[in-house]
Every structure is written in structure tokens, then in C-alpha cells.
Amino acid sequence: MADVTLRKVVKRYDEVEAVRGIDLDIADHEFVVLVGPSGCGKSTTLRMIAGLEDISDGDIMIGGDVVNDVPPKDRDIAMVFQNYALYPHMTVAENMSFGLRLKRYPKAEIKSRVDEAARMLDIVELVDRKPKQLSGGQRQRVAMGRAIVRNPKVFLFDEPLSNLDAKLRVQMRIEIKKVHQKVRTTTVYVTHDQVEAMTLADRVVVMNHGRIEQIGTPNELYHKPATKFVASFIGSPAMNFVPCRLEDLAGKLHVRLTDRIAFPLPPARAARYQGIPRTDKLLLGLRPEHITEAKPHAEPGVEAFDAVLDVTEPMGMETLIYFTLEGAQVCGRVNPNAGAQDGAPLRLAVDLNNMHLLNEVTGVVL
Amino acid sequence: MTTATIDKAAPTRTVKYGSMSRDRAWALRWSYFFLVIFAIFFLTPPIYMFITSLKSSAEISAATNPWWVFHPTLENYTGLLTSNQFLRFFWNSAIVSIFVVTITMLIAVPAAFALSRMRFWGSATLATGVFLTYLIPETLLFIPLFKMFAVVGDWTGVQLINRWYVLLILYPTLTVPFCTWIMIGYFASIPKELDEAAIIDGASWFQTLTRIFIPVALPGLIAATIFAFTVSWAQFLYPLVFTTSTDQLVMPVGIITTLIKGDVFNWGQIMTGALLGAAPPLIIYAFLMDYYIAGLTAGATKG
Structure with missing residues (x-):
């Protein structure tokens, strides 16, 4: 468990600035959603927190430590990807335990953690299956299970529900919220869907053109938008x-x-x-x-x-x-x-x- | 059933409904036509070899129907399989091929992984360069290579020419670039999120390669293995140039140097040797192809 802090974080690709100096404080246990149109820099920001992208300028702190040059595996984070990124040749249980096995956890500990996560996500009967035998929603659960068993400081979600159909999306949204209520791990969640942002977040960060337009609780953003962009982006039908x-x-x-x-x-x-x-x-x-x-x-x-x-x-x-x-x-x-x-x-x-x-x-x- | 109902409803337009299956029927007929021609074209030489291998030398030189065996005999087979020389060629070929496949995979797989995944300065150019080296034919290379090994022998006293293990240095110059290229293609088809997930799970680059990439790209690995084996098993020019003593020869060269004595062609044994020599690649294809196709259909990651 830890807080996450971004200080003037910049990401430059050659001449293009994808992220233009972001300041963000995420408290311990908080569920923060980064939302914005495609190309607004939200995914890049998340990937910089994960360590999958270098930061061009500024500082990222996890639990008070600057992690700018810390490799992803030492940041104690877990990430859920849009296309699930499950290892196709491993069973569900092997997928979930891969990280723990690499860290040479005792077998009994691995098993109890996998069992617990499987119970929490209601996938107990699937643990011996391969990813290709699972539906989209089930794969997403496994991807979340893989994050949960690691018991990391921070969960990172990169548009995890985009590949699901509308009905399943609503269901998984509730599932994610339930899981967060149980494990209380600090969570950063990226989506382009304002409904997802509003329903899941403790606080929503609206981004546009590599900058933060506004940070606030869902109700603040809805009732007191700071800019036209936020006012038109949040709410459906739009303002x-x-x-x-x-x-x-x-x-x-x-x-x-x-x-x-x-x-x-x-x-x-x-x-x-x-x-x-x-x-x-x-x-x-x-x-x-x-x-x-x-x-x-x-x-x-x-x-x-x-x-x-x-x-x-x-x-x-x-x-x-x-x-x-x-x-x-x-x-x-x-x-x-x-x-x-x-x-x-x-x-x-x-x-x-x-x-x-x-x-x-x-x-x-x- | 459905078609029957439709036919009743519009009996004058029945012709139209059959058009899809009629197209298919014609496509099938043409496919069969060309496939049969192909099959005849490619199967005639091995069949002729097989027929000839069952004949005695006398029958081969006799003016009879060459497509028929009147006095079948296994003397060519027993002759070769009891000849220590032939078994030696076979053994040499097997050892060389197994070593070459191993060496090739040990170099090509990590190289392909590095070139496709670890973005570093010049990696794209290097990947193209690897492929370009494959385009230089061995007919251009064997003379300079021979000279190089001769010089190395003079300087260091390590004699490489006329030793079977010189082939372990020569063959990988053909197999490594091509196998690296194949593996780059396979690794590139693995979604980037998969190695990112592995990195976040705490895997090192090496663990990502061995525990994620190799199992997921197994079909590609098998394709590359088959290729490397076939190349080293069938390679002719390099062993012809670099090895001369009969105990150092591999099969393709062994057959022609020992079974052709001056202007006497021992056709029966040549054909038998060629057939026996073609067997190992055939067996390997037969076994690994199943695996290869099974691997192709597995391992979906997206929903």
C-alpha cells in the first residue's frame, strides 16, 4: 500500500510532447481514474508510473521513494492490460502465480494466494484451464487475479474493459469496485469512457492534450466543471x-x-x-x-x-x-x-x- | 432442407441458389487437376529411385522396361546397410546435423529476441543485415572460406580442413541468418503487452525469453529447426570442398565419391543411398508437422 506522486512529469517522443508536465497526488487506498479522449496522454502517464516508459522530465514517487530509474519489477506494482496479456501456454493458476514463482515464494503460500484471489473473483473452477478456453470476461478476471495475488503497492489498469461488450462491461465495473473495496490497494485506472470514470473513481483526473484539465470527485466534475472541455466530456448526453x-x-x-x-x-x-x-x-x-x-x-x-x-x-x-x-x-x-x-x-x-x-x-x- | 423450401417457393429461379456450391465444385476440380499434376511431377523421381533400388546391376543395364522390377532384390539395401563406410557417412551426417541445429538455435533464438524486442541503436539495420547475409550464395563463399581455414591452419596449427567438424562452423553461416529471420517474424507476432506483463511480473529479459517467448513461439521454433536440419542434412558443396577422406565425409558427398568409381556408376546403390538419406528429414517432418500445426492454432491472447 502506498501513495503515488507525480511532479512535473513530462514525456517527449522526439519533438512531440505526449505528456506536458503533470502534477498529481494519489493518496494511499485511493481509486483514481485518468480519463480523456484518445491521444490525451493518459495511457502514457500510466505506463510511466509502471516504468514501461522512461520519463523525459520530472519525478514519479511511489510510497515516498522516487522511482524514475527503478525498473518495473522493483516498483511493486501490478498492471492489467486492455487485451489481458495472459500467457497463452499457461493455465489460469500458472498465469496468476507466475510473478510469485519468479520471486520463489513457497509453494503453499502461492497456492493459498491463488486460491484466495480465485475465490474473490469467482474463477475457482477455471484455475486449470488455458486462456483460450475462457470468455473475454473470464480472461479479464484472470488478469485481475494475476494482479491481486502479487499484493502490490499499486494497481494499474489500462482500459481493462474496452474489449468487453456493453453488458459485461457494466458487470466487470461493479466487480472491479468490489475488489477495490476488499483489497483497498491504491489504484490508477485509465479509460476513455466517462461513465466508467464516474462510477469507479474516488477522484477523476480529466486529461486533454497532455495536460490535466481538472481533478475532482465525480460529483465535483459533474456539477462544478472548471473548463468547457470537462463540462462537455463528463455527462451523457453532453452539456x-x-x-x-x-x-x-x-x-x-x-x-x-x-x-x-x-x-x-x-x-x-x-x-x-x-x-x-x-x-x-x-x-x-x-x-x-x-x-x-x-x-x-x-x-x-x-x-x-x-x-x-x-x-x-x-x-x-x-x-x-x-x-x-x-x-x-x-x-x-x-x-x-x-x-x-x-x-x-x-x-x-x-x-x-x-x-x-x-x-x-x-x-x-x- | 432450407434450399428445398426455397425451391418450392420459387421454382423458376432454382439455378441461382446452386451458384455458390457450383463455384466451389469448379474450384475443387481445378485444385485437384493441378494438385495431381504437381504430385506426379514431384513423386516421379523418388518412385523411379525406389524402383531402381530394388533392381540388380544386371537388370538396371538390361534393355527392359525401366518402370518395372522383374527380379526384385534387396541386395542394394543389405549391401549398404552392412557397409561400415556407408554407416560412417550416415553417422557423420547425423552428428553434424544435430550439432548444427543446436548451435543454430542457441544463436538464432536469442539474436531474434534481441533484435525484435530490445530496442537498441541500430537494431533495425542489424535485422536487415542478418537477412542480407543469407542472400550471398555459398558458391561465392567457398573459395575465400577455404583460404581462410587454410591460413588459420598455418597460423595456429589447428587443422580444420578435411575434418568433419569444420562443417559445424560452415553450416551455421547458412542456417543462423535464415532462422534468426524466421524467429524475428514469430517474435514480432507476439503482442507487446505479453512481455510487458512478464516484466511487471518480475521476469528478467532472459526469463521472458525462456518462459514466455520460446513456449509461445514454439511453432516458429519448430519451423526454424526443420529448416536448419534440412539445410545441414542436404548441404553438398561445403562438404565436397572441405572434406576428402572417406571417414570424414557426410552422406550426400559420400554416396557420389564412393559409389561412382571412375566411369562406373553403381546405380542401384546410389539410388538406395539417396532414398535412405532422404528418410531422416521425412521422418522429422512427419513428426514435427503435427506439432507445428497444433502450435499454430493455440495461444490466442485477445478476446
């Missing part, structure tokens, strides 16, 4: 962004979307945005769940307007609606009984208590 500007009307601060639509801001928001120049080009960020059908009773901070729907998508428990505002496509979530129909007008309400205001140029959430 809506509508061009807007601030305006003073009748002594109250309004956000103007179109010539016809301007909403007065709730007092708390008005106070927060008061200092923004009225000429700045801004974006109004609203999550789909904050655009709903209008209720008969007005609530503070909830403003109604009319829109003509382009498309509706019935999901069962809700209906997703799409309409256009100032050239931007906007998605909302309405009750299936609200009468939303393709091409028909609907009276909608926006909950401005949950709005975000972004600088259109810098993408920073104000």
Missing part, C-alpha cells in the same frame, strides 16, 4: 452550450440568448456574474436534465420559454428532445407524458440555479 451575453434589464441581470429570449438570473448567480463585462462573448452551459417541460407553478430561478422541437428520442423513463437555439443544437429531458413530438412546439423550462457561464474564447467556466 448544452448556447452563445449568450449578459444584459441589465429593469435593474436585474439577465442572460440574453436570442433577440426574443432573455432570462433573469437568480440572485445568487446574479451576484456571482455581476463583474463580467456586458460585451463579453459567453456561453450558457446547461445540462439536459435542467431543460424540462414547463411546470404549472413557477419556481424561483426556473424560467419558461417556447421552442419548436426538431427531434424527440423516447428512452422510456424520459424523452430526450432536441431543438435549435442561436444555431446551437440543444438537448433536454422531458417527462414521457409531456407531449413532446417531432416538429411540434413545446413550452419548456430552464433551471438557471444549475446554469454555468463560460467564456467563449478561453473556455473557462466563470
Whole structure:
């Protein structure tokens, strides 16, 4: 068990900087997920922690010791790969015990550790099979078992669920979370799937272009994104962004979307945005769940307007609606009984208590 | 069953449904046609050798149908198998081949591993260079090599020429580059994550090679072994040039130097010797091919 610290870590491939100076503190027992689009440097970061890639600059510490020049086998880490990387010629038990056998652990100890891990992962009856006789989900369990039996300081997961089908992915996600709750090993997990990141992580690290955009708990990232990238990357369907500007009307601060639509801001928001120049080009960020059908009773901070729907998508428990505002496509979530129909007008309400205001140029959430 | 139902539903268009299997039938017919021609072409010489090996010298020189044995005899076989000289050739060939295969594998496998996995300065160029050395024919090399061994003999007093073990130095110049090349290909097909997993599990480079790469690339290893064995068993030019005493000869050279006496060709024994000489590679192919194909289908890593 150990904490992991990254200090100004840089990875350069010839002229290209894949990772551009990352600072990250991962506490003991913590489950941290690195998430971002492909090519954002998340896998490279993980591989540098593992020691599979040299670091071009900066320091990586595991358990307080700088491990920059320590070979992978001496870092006391275990890694789970996307394609499982099971040794095809060994049985499940041999796969899991390979590391321990190399370190010449006593046979009884190896057996008890393998048995325990197999029980934990529910693969006891598979221990004598070869990898090719296993399904994808089973192989992933074995790969995790191989990590668990080593009892390392840190678990590293490199997109472990990408090769599984959607249903199995959800199941294995829960499995991974259960295992972490049992063994409490510090975990760094890389994925491009924001749902995986949100559901698994104690803290999520959102990366983009080799930099960290934001670090926070899943709820922080969802409700208080720092940048447009984070706001649009976390959450599905994604947050809506509508061009807007601030305006003073009748002594109250309004956000103007179109010539016809301007909403007065709730007092708390008005106070927060008061200092923004009225000429700045801004974006109004609203999550789909904050655009709903209008209720008969007005609530503070909830403003109604009319829109003509382009498309509706019935999901069962809700209906997703799409309409256009100032050239931007906007998605909302309405009750299936609200009468939303393709091409028909609907009276909608926006909950401005949950709005975000972004600088259109810098993408920073104000 | 399904076709029958469809036929009932659209009886006028039955022709169309058979087109897939008709294509296949024609493809099969052509395959058989060419395969039979190939088989005849390649099997005629060994069959002729076999027929001739069962004839006495008198019958071979007689003007009868050469494709038929009128008085079959095993005298050629008993003659060769009781001749110490022939057994000596056989023994020499076996020893040389076994040693060459061992030496080749001991050099080629680690070399291929290093060239395919341990990225170091010039490794890509070196890998190509290894292959290029294989492209230089031995007909170009035997004279300079002979001179080199002669000079080494003069300087050190170690006599290599006309010793069977000089072949242990010569043959690997043919087998090592090619086997290294084959193994580079096989090692390259092993997913990179597999050695990364092994490294994280605590394996050294050597352990990664012996405990992961060699077992996983076993089919490739067997292919390379078969190649190395065949090359050293059938090699003719080098032993012809470098060995002359009858006790140092390997089989291919032994057969032609001892069974052709001046202008007298002992055809019966030549054919028998050639057949017996072809047996070991055949047996090795027969056994290892099963292994080879079984290995090809095993060892999937991805889901």
C-alpha cells in the first residue's frame, strides 16, 4: 500500500510532447481514474508510473521513494492490460502465480494466494484451464487475479474493459469496485469512457492534450466543471452550450440568448456574474436534465420559454428532445407524458440555479 | 432442407441458389487437376529411385522396361546397410546435423529476441543485415572460406580442413541468418503487452525469453529447426570442398565419391543411398508437422 506522486512529469517522443508536465497526488487506498479522449496522454502517464516508459522530465514517487530509474519489477506494482496479456501456454493458476514463482515464494503460500484471489473473483473452477478456453470476461478476471495475488503497492489498469461488450462491461465495473473495496490497494485506472470514470473513481483526473484539465470527485466534475472541455466530456448526453451575453434589464441581470429570449438570473448567480463585462462573448452551459417541460407553478430561478422541437428520442423513463437555439443544437429531458413530438412546439423550462457561464474564447467556466 | 423450401417457393429461379456450391465444385476440380499434376511431377523421381533400388546391376543395364522390377532384390539395401563406410557417412551426417541445429538455435533464438524486442541503436539495420547475409550464395563463399581455414591452419596449427567438424562452423553461416529471420517474424507476432506483463511480473529479459517467448513461439521454433536440419542434412558443396577422406565425409558427398568409381556408376546403390538419406528429414517432418500445426492454432491472447 502506498501513495503515488507525480511532479512535473513530462514525456517527449522526439519533438512531440505526449505528456506536458503533470502534477498529481494519489493518496494511499485511493481509486483514481485518468480519463480523456484518445491521444490525451493518459495511457502514457500510466505506463510511466509502471516504468514501461522512461520519463523525459520530472519525478514519479511511489510510497515516498522516487522511482524514475527503478525498473518495473522493483516498483511493486501490478498492471492489467486492455487485451489481458495472459500467457497463452499457461493455465489460469500458472498465469496468476507466475510473478510469485519468479520471486520463489513457497509453494503453499502461492497456492493459498491463488486460491484466495480465485475465490474473490469467482474463477475457482477455471484455475486449470488455458486462456483460450475462457470468455473475454473470464480472461479479464484472470488478469485481475494475476494482479491481486502479487499484493502490490499499486494497481494499474489500462482500459481493462474496452474489449468487453456493453453488458459485461457494466458487470466487470461493479466487480472491479468490489475488489477495490476488499483489497483497498491504491489504484490508477485509465479509460476513455466517462461513465466508467464516474462510477469507479474516488477522484477523476480529466486529461486533454497532455495536460490535466481538472481533478475532482465525480460529483465535483459533474456539477462544478472548471473548463468547457470537462463540462462537455463528463455527462451523457453532453452539456448544452448556447452563445449568450449578459444584459441589465429593469435593474436585474439577465442572460440574453436570442433577440426574443432573455432570462433573469437568480440572485445568487446574479451576484456571482455581476463583474463580467456586458460585451463579453459567453456561453450558457446547461445540462439536459435542467431543460424540462414547463411546470404549472413557477419556481424561483426556473424560467419558461417556447421552442419548436426538431427531434424527440423516447428512452422510456424520459424523452430526450432536441431543438435549435442561436444555431446551437440543444438537448433536454422531458417527462414521457409531456407531449413532446417531432416538429411540434413545446413550452419548456430552464433551471438557471444549475446554469454555468463560460467564456467563449478561453473556455473557462466563470 | 432450407434450399428445398426455397425451391418450392420459387421454382423458376432454382439455378441461382446452386451458384455458390457450383463455384466451389469448379474450384475443387481445378485444385485437384493441378494438385495431381504437381504430385506426379514431384513423386516421379523418388518412385523411379525406389524402383531402381530394388533392381540388380544386371537388370538396371538390361534393355527392359525401366518402370518395372522383374527380379526384385534387396541386395542394394543389405549391401549398404552392412557397409561400415556407408554407416560412417550416415553417422557423420547425423552428428553434424544435430550439432548444427543446436548451435543454430542457441544463436538464432536469442539474436531474434534481441533484435525484435530490445530496442537498441541500430537494431533495425542489424535485422536487415542478418537477412542480407543469407542472400550471398555459398558458391561465392567457398573459395575465400577455404583460404581462410587454410591460413588459420598455418597460423595456429589447428587443422580444420578435411575434418568433419569444420562443417559445424560452415553450416551455421547458412542456417543462423535464415532462422534468426524466421524467429524475428514469430517474435514480432507476439503482442507487446505479453512481455510487458512478464516484466511487471518480475521476469528478467532472459526469463521472458525462456518462459514466455520460446513456449509461445514454439511453432516458429519448430519451423526454424526443420529448416536448419534440412539445410545441414542436404548441404553438398561445403562438404565436397572441405572434406576428402572417406571417414570424414557426410552422406550426400559420400554416396557420389564412393559409389561412382571412375566411369562406373553403381546405380542401384546410389539410388538406395539417396532414398535412405532422404528418410531422416521425412521422418522429422512427419513428426514435427503435427506439432507445428497444433502450435499454430493455440495461444490466442485477445478476446
